[in-house]
Amino acid sequence: MKISFASYFYNVEDTIINMLHSVSKYVDEFCLLDMHSTDKTTDVLYKFIKNQPELKIKLEHYGRKLDSFCDARNQVVSMCKGDWILTLDGDETLNIKEADKMLFTMIAKKNVDIWMLPRNNWIKNTNDQIGLIPGTYPDWQPRLYRNHKDIYWIHHAHENIEGSKLKENARNGPHIEHFHYTRHTAESEYEHNEAHLRICRKHPESLKRMKELIGEKGYEIRGFKALEQELNNESA
16 A cells, blocks of 8 residues: 655745655655745745655645635645555654554554544743653654545644544554744744634634634643634624
8 A cells, every 4th residue: 555645834944844754755655835934944945845756746835825824724735645654743753762663554554544643732832952842742643544545634734533423542652742832932822823813813613613622632732822812802
């Protein structure tokens, strides 16, 4: 069986190559969607593509400013031709270590359509030291799934996968390393908040979705309180 790798991303010039290298031994093609990055992400990618001619890489650009995370995910999935899809964000890597054989055992299992992978969330503290965010592991993520028209992404903010109940947690398999919280700057914080404002203005139900997630996960979503206040001010 063949595995397609799918990723959409924005301004990840410092992490995207690590992401690609972490999966390159295990996938048959790369399907990449750039969300109009304003840093050197695309330059870094074109150099990587030039230096890795043996890899099958498809790169497309999102047609508008991000206003739906599930639409972006479904667009990049539509590029995939493999039997299975493995997906990461541009600031994540796949940590396989001794679980490389387990990956192919997982996709050979007939009674599973969606594998939930555990994720470590890393953060940089005030002393510039990087550590795990307490209480967030295993943070199960649906990132390995069959390429089937009935399996697709829903929710415009904090998206999730839909279409099959045949899900299983990969307890002894690969896991994800998430470095988003180690890369905060004033500019990235502003862009993050603007994207979520744009989504919630177009899709008001997204604010309710975020509130529900906070209740389920038991920890705060970055920037949610400011986002909620801004939308309340606009509607007043």
